[in-house]
Amino acid sequence: MAGETWKLIQERWRHHGRAMLGIALAATLIAWACEEAKVLESTEHIAYDEALVRxxxxxxxxxxxxxxxxxxxxxxxxxxxxxxxxxxxxxxxxxxxxxxxxxxxxxxxxxxxxxxxxxxxxxxxxxxxxxxxxxxxxxxxxxxxxxxxxxxxxxxxxxxxQAPVPLTVPEAAPxxxxxxxxxxxxxxxxxxxxxxxxxxxxxxxxxxxxxxxxxxxxxxxxxxxxxxxxxxxxxxxxxxxxxxxxxxxxxxxxxxxxxxxxxxxxxxxxxxxxxxxxxxxxxxxxxxxxxxxxxxxxxxxxxxxxxxxxxxxxxxxxxxxxxxxxxxxxxxxxxxxxxxxxxxxxxxxxxxxxxxxxxxxxxxxxxxxxxxxxxxxxxxxxxxxxxxxxxxxxxxxxxxxxxxxRAPLAVDLGLTFFVALVSVVLLMTARWTPLEVAWPVALILGLHVLTGLLLKTAHTHVLMAMPALAGVGASVAALAFNHLVANRETQFIRQAFHRFMEPKLVEQMIRSRQLPRLDGENKEITAFFSDIRGFSTFSERFKEDPRQLVRILNTYLTTVSGALLREGGCLDKYIGDAVVCLFGAPMAQEDHAVRACRGALAAKAAVEVLRVDFREKGFPDVYTRIGVNSAVNFVGNFGSDQLFSYTAIGDGMNLAARLEGANKAYGSVIMIGPRTYELAHEHIEVRELDRVRVAGKTEAVTVYELLALKGQLDASTRHTVARYHEALGLYREARFAEAVKVLEAEAARSPEDGPTAKLLERCLEYLEAPPEKFDGVANLEK
Structure with a gap:
């Protein structure tokens, strides 16, 4: 927290440092001019008297x-x-x-x-x-x-x-x-x-x-x-x-x-x-x-x-x-x-x-x-x-x-400039309403104590009215600057995010002053990736009618995006048929992982309805796979002078994309990472799919299939998940034959369950050709 605060201070100083110095200098010169013109004389007398008495x-x-x-x-x-x-x-x-x-x-x-x-x-x-x-x-x-x-x-x-005082003094009366x-x-x-x-x-x-x-x-x-x-x-x-x-x-x-x-x-x-x-x-x-x-x-x-x-x-x-x-x-x-x-x-x-x-x-x-x-x-x-x-x-x-x-003029001017500079830097950096209200009062009290202590210990009268005027003036100027900057930022935020987030959330973010740091910050978010299975084949069918492809794709993207926006997600980008969405940024959301899981399940349900409609109209299937992962990523505006957008980068984003693609190997629809499960496990029903090692990493992570919200999993699926976990335990112990028996029995009962079929296929493969070195971890290739 302290590191983030210091970065914020450095960032705002870098962006507005010249403005801060200019405001402080202008406030100092104005206060000095008022002092020279005797405008502050009566105020200084009152301040001096109070400090002297106290x-x-x-x-x-x-x-x-x-x-x-x-x-x-x-x-x-x-x-x-x-x-x-x-x-x-x-x-x-x-x-x-x-x-x-x-x-x-x-x-x-x-x-x-x-x-x-x-x-x-x-x-x-x-x-x-x-x-x-x-x-x-x-x-x-x-x-x-x-x-x-x-x-x-x-x-x-x-x-x-040099001369004496000659006096003629007669005899005086007794x-x-x-x-x-x-x-x-x-x-x-x-x-x-x-x-x-x-x-x-x-x-x-x-x-x-x-x-x-x-x-x-x-x-x-x-x-x-x-x-x-x-x-x-x-x-x-x-x-x-x-x-x-x-x-x-x-x-x-x-x-x-x-x-x-x-x-x-x-x-x-x-x-x-x-x-x-x-x-x-x-x-x-x-x-x-x-x-x-x-x-x-x-x-x-x-x-x-x-x-x-x-x-x-x-x-x-x-x-x-x-x-x-x-x-x-x-x-x-x-x-x-x-x-x-x-x-x-x-x-x-x-x-x-x-x-x-x-x-x-x-x-x-x-x-x-x-x-x-x-x-x-x-x-x-x-x-x-x-x-x-x-x-x-x-x-x-x-x-x-x-x-x-009296203190030398240089001391008075130095204190005046210091007070003005501290005021403007503090208020333009913090931008915190309670501080904006309390600072002028604290400034006056602080100057009163400082001048009083100098009177008592050093018998020196340092002006109070001049630095107080400069400090208050600089504070007012800083607030006006903050207001101007805030209005610009608000307008920019509204324009930048109204198409990617629910309008109500955008306004809530603005009202609560949770404005994103557009130049980037490290924060934990949950990323959502989705993609249509076999989209290349899908688009080939509309080679002669691209407008129809656009209409179908727009309908699909609107359906998925709507489900995500309703859960407070921020649409990052569309990459063809792929949808990338962020939860927890730009607006801070403590339950970003839960929101992402709810959004993924809502998107899956909406796509299922859309698939039925598309089949009736003779359109290709839009079977969708989804990857969800929570991690600390660097979020902010990225791009060039010609084009930039608000997005996130980092290993967490890469893993979310990998999880979306890994669904194919496990026959699952929604795969979530370990941190997402850790944050949302009290609110969701999952199946532990496997322990995987991502390309370029040595540490294995556990991945899960997101099945439903807590308490909404039907008994049949719950039975399937239990049998799968039993077989997975045998598989990790390299007891492939025993795992095959469990999986074959469950596959006969639930033939539509993709993960059961995929794990059965892998166990049969290992029975025919046992691996030389088996650690129960699958390699998740790019």
Whole structure:
């Protein structure tokens, strides 16, 4: 079976290989064109998100990054406490609160703080900003602040990044002190400091504070600020700097723009941008540059380098974020109010509520999680995720992770062509309806698993939508091709066999898709051969009237053919008066041997009726001998470019022809071979005639006379068969005299039985001239 299947695959590939390659290539090019035209962008986003969530989600909490969440509980607690309202106000809180948070985080051993927000508006009381700045300087806590961009912002002058940042910093107000107890009295407990002057920043100094060296080793420009993966920005955008007091106090500032894809979901980051004059980095990169001792950001090919550290990125300098799960499962989140409360407890020498090591040596990301803060974004893991999850993920990855990068175009195209080719070869080769239905589904699921595993193990994003489109498109084209080929084959089968098989069988063969392999195949069939005794003498009588011979012969052939067709036979050919018929091909028939036996008996009965009619009309006798044999033969279309027909060749066909001729030597009408008897013995009545050796063969085979269908043999014939078998046993033991006695008695009782007479004649011959070497096997000559 496996060998036959492989031959079928080779055969169809040989016949349709160019069509398969052409369809696969066309499907690949169409899918690539759709990808380049962004037609598949939304579909790819959906597929990517599904694979990312299913295969990369569930990672353990980060051990290096902690989130301080401005959550709804914190907002409620502060708004419901009169003293805190007086001290910090409503959201956005006064910077005195952030000074207190910075002091507490420093006390708890935080490594650095990334503040996912901007402070670009001056407060009414500038001393508050200066007080916050003074706290940052005094604590020495690395503190990094966000910086937004705007189309209305002023262009920043070119930054001389080699020069120092000269600042004139006046004496700042002292930091706020906590209340004496935690009852938050209504009277103000914080002493008011004298109003200091705001530091002065020159344009050059401001530029040096905001910009950061970033370049491509290949000399290509960085993306413009605000540039999204899906489309370029409509207008130039420029950074909006924090207030001057904070610019001089924080360790660095970085861009915190959304960096969303066209559908609004945050999947990637670009790390560094330019406004055409200066280069700027994102907030996580700015912080990590200091933590890693890097003086510039360098992109080289598919590598991002900060100091001695490198990460794989895409050729355009971007990379996808390996979130590993939603915010609440990936990072330890501490409520802002809990940190503020511990600051109050610490200042009073009271026991802290938070774990002692919760911030120890951790990078702290501060950002909003409350819905009312309008910092809810979409990510692959959630349509409503706090925006700070992006900053936390980038920081965590830069500390000890790997970004997700796009596979090279050659890999995407190779996979696309491979999927298209497999689809078209599979469907055009198998031509199996269940597979045609199931394959597109299996294809999509397989690509989902493949891309998901690559995301998980190799952190590589291989396109799914493009190969899926190519595979489905190639499948549709393959089905259309199969339909066209099937229609052609069906029409050919109908034309080729409607004259040689029952029309109902032809249609059944077509409906059941049991179409023959017209270029040939090995299969077991049963062959039928018949011939008229003395046809040469028969035709001599009509030498002067050949038309009458044709009419008689046509009547005979129609009679025999009709009996065979009714049993499902396929007429192979007519050779003069001889009829050749196949059972089991082209339509597969498990009971081909039984059908052939029934057909032979039906043909014999029909000829007997015809003989009576011919005798009454004075026509010659059409006594017919029949040979039937089952064997594996090679069946298919044979012939030349000018003429070919569906037939069979092989030793099995030769033996069937020999058996037809051997009837003459045994006085029988229908002789069948050993394999036919083996397959049909439960359905037929036979007489074992002899063991014969065919010319050119050394192995002897047993041949049988087909007498009737099972249970239809009359008692007289049954008696004759029994006596014949008795005599045959004696004959094989070379007891010829004893065999003669049995045969003479039976011949006297049934003088019309041909095999009895023939075996008697042979035994008498051996009595007169005993053979020198007798093995009980007769030689069946050509």
């Amino acid at each position: 295969f990369t989600g569930g990672r353990k909490e980060s051990k290096q990054v902690v989130v301080v969440a401005i959550d709804q509980d914190s907002i409620d607690e502060i708004s419901q406490n009169a003293q805190l309202q007086i001290n910090f106000g409503n959201w956005p809180y006064t910077r005195t609160l952030w000074a207190s948070i910075a002091q507490e985080l420093k006390a708890q051993g935080a490594r650095a703080v990334l503040f996912d927000a901007v402070m670009d508006e001056r407060t009414a009381d500038e001393s508050v900003d200066l007080g916050f700045a003074q706290v940052l300087r005094e604590t020495g806590l690395p503190f990094y602040l966000g910086m937004s961009t705007s189309e209305s912002a002023k262009r920043i002058v070119h930054a001389d990044l 930091a706020a002190s906590p209340p004496e107890d935690d009852s938050f009295p209504e009277e103000e407990e914080f002493k008011e400091a004298p109003a200091p002057a705001t530091p002065v920043l020159t344009p050059g100094a401001l530029a040096r504070a905001l910009a950061f060296p970033a370049r491509r080793a290949e000399g290509e420009p960085l993306p413009r600020i605000g540039q999204m993966p899906s489309k370029p920005p409509p207008k130039p955008r420029y950074p909006v700097p924090p207030t001057p007091a904070l610019v001089s106090a924080v360790n660095g500032v970085g861009l915190v723009d959304m960096e969303a894809d066209g559908d609004g979901s945050m999947r990637r980051t670009r790390f560094a941008y330019t406004d055409g004059t200066n280069t700027y980095v994102t907030l996580p990169v700015r912080m990590m540059a200091d933590l890693l001792g890097a003086k510039e950001v360098v992109f080289s090919g598919r590598t991002l380098r900060l100091g001695e550290h490198t990460w794989h990125v895409d050729p355009d300098g971007s990379a996808a974020l390996d979130y590993g799960g939603p915010l609440e499962k990936r990072f330890v989140a501490v409520s802002l109010f809990d940190v503020l409360n511990d600051w109050i407890h610490r200042s009073k020498g009271e026991k802290l509520d938070l774990a002692a090591d919760i911030f120890q040596d951790k990078v702290v990301v501060i950002g909003g999680t409350a819905v009312g803060l309008n910092d809810i974004k979409a990510t692959p893991f959630s349509a409503a995720e706090p925006g700070l999850v992006k900053q936390a993920t980038v920081v965590d990855t830069l500390l000890s992770g790997t970004f997700i990068t």
